[in-house]
Amino acid sequence: MSLGHDREQHWISYPRFLVRAVAVATDGPFGFYAWMTVLTAVALVGANAWANQVVQGMITTGMTDHVSWGLYIANFTFMVGVAAGGVMMVIPAYLYHDEEMHNVVILGELVAVSAIVMCLLFVTVDLGRPDRFWHLIPGLGRFNFPISMLTWDVIVLNVYLLLNLHVCGYLLYMRFLRRPPAARWYVPFVLVSIVWAISIHTVTAFLYEGLGGRPFWNSALLAPRFLASAFVSGPAFLIAVMFALRRFAGLDLPSGPVHTLVRIVRITILINLLMVVSEVFTEFYAGGAHTASAQYLFLGLDGSRGLVPWIWTAIAFNVVAAGLFLHPAALRRAPVLISACVLSFVGIWIEKGMGLIIPGFIPSTLHEIVEYAPSLVEWKITAGIWAFGLMVLTVALKIALPILAGRGDDVLAKNPRATASPVAVR
Amino acid sequence: MSEMPTGSSDVQRRTVLKGLGATLGAAAFATAVAPLRDLxxxxxxxxxxxxxxxxxxEDDKRTILNRLEDEAARDYGVRPEIRDQPPRSGTKFAYAVNLSVCSGNGKCVEACHRENNHDRATNQSYIRVLxxxxxxxxxxxxxxxxxHGVPAEDKFYMPVQCQQCDEPPCTDxxxxxxxxxxxxxxVVVDYNWCIGCRxxxxxxxxxxxxxxxxxxxxxxxxxxxxxxxLSNRIRPQGVVEKCHFCLHRTREGRLPACLEACPTGARVFGNLLDPASDIRWILENKRVFVLKEELGTKPSFFYFFDK
Structure with a gap:
């Protein structure tokens, strides 16, 4: 291929790249199709439940005027953390020039993209009037910026999505063109995305932290705690994804990046536990009316104990996970490490999902106790969004496999030569 | 790729299968979201x-009010008269409740429910009595x-509704x-602009x-x-609403429905900027307090005990 030919116009080659990406993303062995079919089925169940919720109203959820946010906003908050957690691969790769991490850093960015897509979906399904979504678009609607923290969140989440889409898209497009990526077209964006990752979770914490009428949330500890737990759940998920890629995509990934992530989690999981202890101490030692929510969460309040088993499960999971992560076996034995990842991921999903959102509403601002349990519709929609997020991630990972493999079997590149046929991707 | 005829036909077969899968998926998606067809x-x-x-x-408003009246007639079998009452100049409304005489009879709650066209099934009202x-x-x-029968011994009763804060966290x-x-x-809500994020x-x-x-x-x-x-028209599904001091009444010189319904005379409503108003007399002569003063919301809703 001549160099001159390489300098073709992007308006021709970019659509070709997209077509190629779609072809690569939809080719795979039987297991891949089975996985995608299952995810599609779950996503469709969610879509159907959402359609019913839109038509019949949110009476189909378990939410009330007392507990006016539930499972959707809990998952939204958690997924913002997973999205931000991807930065724990970007920082070693770009700031500390960890070469092995640099080779797989696109993984963190793709997880961030999928997680943000899920965040946006979780917020959308929580809207009573999704048909008025356009009121939120700056210029078109009436964007209450900078007063409403929700407008800040709309901005930071969408910009974070665009930053990561740009970086991944650019790197993959260059792969397609068989050109080395030019640093100036992506490194500045990566550096901005590091700061931005912190911002998305800080702003999301500010959504709750800024409400004076909700003492459970109105704590300066919330944002730092959000970040600490994000830097547990995000890396835990990334480690699990790397093991899955080894197992199911046959990728020969180096263990360096996994070890780096484990070393990060060893610190962040302890910081997170320390903050839980600090919060519990502050709530219970002084006592008083503002303790009621924490009492509901940890001990039950006036006979209502809906979250008590959940929060103690979360704490047990996080403590056990911390022990496993800190044990030397975590670096040697895969089952130990995977168990630690799963336990901490689930533990934080409970703790900063339902464990954070629901006690903010119980007791209510007039100190009434109305409990909340998600309805079947909420579980279906939530499962559907998780399935869709995993679909986005799977497809994105398939396109990025050549980069992750770091070898010459460049199925993504135009006119692939190294492989016998375009379908021979493993 | 002419040198790989087998590979090529394999690609074609795959493309056909993918097309089939995509079609099936799209059809399944259309079926899944079929309930939306009613929208x-x-x-x-x-x-x-x-x-x-x-x-x-003004033209837009006329058209919209007309459309809303049509919709209400279609959905509820009664054609209401929906107006847009503007605020009057030199007016700052405030409310006060005398907790010494409030008996917890709940007439205000019921009156609000009827006046403001609240959902009957959920027995909604803007007022809760503690x-x-x-x-x-x-x-x-x-x-x-x-x-139980009210008032109960050793109890007092405190109706709570929108405090019409001067620093409202909800609007921020x-x-x-x-x-x-x-x-x-x-503090009002445009029910046709709210996106229902809560x-x-x-x-x-x-x-x-x-x-x-x-x-x-x-x-x-x-x-x-x-x-x-901006007040008591029947609200659409999926939006937030709140007490509006019965502005469709009070902006035309009438009193809120909850006050008219109160049999004990516990409720006092008026214009803070009018020195001769009852509400001014209360604020100047009673030891009033506001709820959760420490939050800095500056309510226009006051409480007092007078014995």
Whole structure:
């Protein structure tokens, strides 16, 4: 291929790249199709439940005027953390020039993209009037910026999505063109995305932290705690994804990046536990009316104990996970490490999902106790969004496999030569 | 790729299969979201494209009020008269409740329910009455679901509704400016602009806001046909609403429905800027207090004991 030919116009080659990406993303062995079919089925169940919720109203959820946010906003908050957690691969790769991490850093960015897509979906399904979504678009609607923290969140989440889409898209497009990526077209964006990752979770914490009428949330500890737990759940998920890629995509990934992530989690999981202890101490030692929510969460309040088993499960999971992560076996034995990842991921999903959102509403601002349990519709929609997020991630990972493999079997590149046929991707 | 005929036909077979899969997937998706097909009948293009209240001119308002009356007639069997009552200059509304005489009879709650066309199925109202033990201001010891003769011994009663704060946290958090404070002090919602995110409901320290979890049900003979755009017109499904000091009445010189219904005379309503008003007399002569003063919300709703 001549160099001159390489300098073709992007308006021709970019659509070709997209077509190629779609072809690569939809080719795979039987297991891949089975996985995608299952995810599609779950996503469709969610879509159907959402359609019913839109038509019949949110009476189909378990939410009330007392507990006016539930499972959707809990998952939204958690997924913002997973999205931000991807930065724990970007920082070693770009700031500390960890070469092995640099080779797989696109993984963190793709997880961030999928997680943000899920965040946006979780917020959308929580809207009573999704048909008025356009009121939120700056210029078109009436964007209450900078007063409403929700407008800040709309901005930071969408910009974070665009930053990561740009970086991944650019790197993959260059792969397609068989050109080395030019640093100036992506490194500045990566550096901005590091700061931005912190911002998305800080702003999301500010959504709750800024409400004076909700003492459970109105704590300066919330944002730092959000970040600490994000830097547990995000890396835990990334480690699990790397093991899955080894197992199911046959990728020969180096263990360096996994070890780096484990070393990060060893610190962040302890910081997170320390903050839980600090919060519990502050709530219970002084006592008083503002303790009621924490009492509901940890001990039950006036006979209502809906979250008590959940929060103690979360704490047990996080403590056990911390022990496993800190044990030397975590670096040697895969089952130990995977168990630690799963336990901490689930533990934080409970703790900063339902464990954070629901006690903010119980007791209510007039100190009434109305409990909340998600309805079947909420579980279906939530499962559907998780399935869709995993679909986005799977497809994105398939396109990025050549980069992750770091070898010459460049199925993504135009006119692939190294492989016998375009379908021979493993 | 002419040198790989087998590979090429394999590619074609794959492409056909992928096409089939995509078609099946699209068909399954269309089936999954089929319940939405009912929406165009319920959601007109005019409603979808309606501008924010503050961007409407008089012509727009006339058209919209007409459309809303048509919709109400279609859905509820009664054609209401929906008007847009503007705030009057030189007016700042305030409310005070005498906790020494409030007996917890709940007439205000019922009156609000009827006046404001609340959903019958959920028995909605903008007012909640807390039954509190004498000697305590701890709402944690209050009870809103008492079902016995009132007033009970050793109890006092505290009705709570929107406090029409001068520093309302609910309007600050709204991402689309669907709720704001009017010049006469009333915090209102444009029910046709609210996106239903319920951030205001989380932000309000007084449990003053309500969400329409479903389309309100009201029998035709119970609909209050005297309605205001920013007040008691029947709300759409999926939006937030709140107490508006009955602005469709009070901006025309009448009293709020909850006050008219109160048999004890506990409620005092008026214009703070009018030195001769009852509310001014109360504020100047009684030792009034506001709820959760420490939050800095500056309520226009006051409480006092007078014996």
């Amino acid at each position: 165009p009948n319920r959601l007109s293009a005019a409603e979808l494209m309606q501008k924010h209240y503050k961007e409407l001119d 039954e509190m033990p004498k000697g305590s201001m701890d709402m944690g010891r209050g009870n809103t679901t008492y079902r 958090v709204c991402p689309v400016q669907a709720t704001w404070k009017e010049p006469d002090g009333i 951030y205001c409901e989380a932000a309000c320290p007084y449990h003053a806001r309500r969400f329409n979890w479903k389309k309100p049900e009201i029998p035709a003979d119970e609909v209050n046909p005297v309605q205001g755009y």
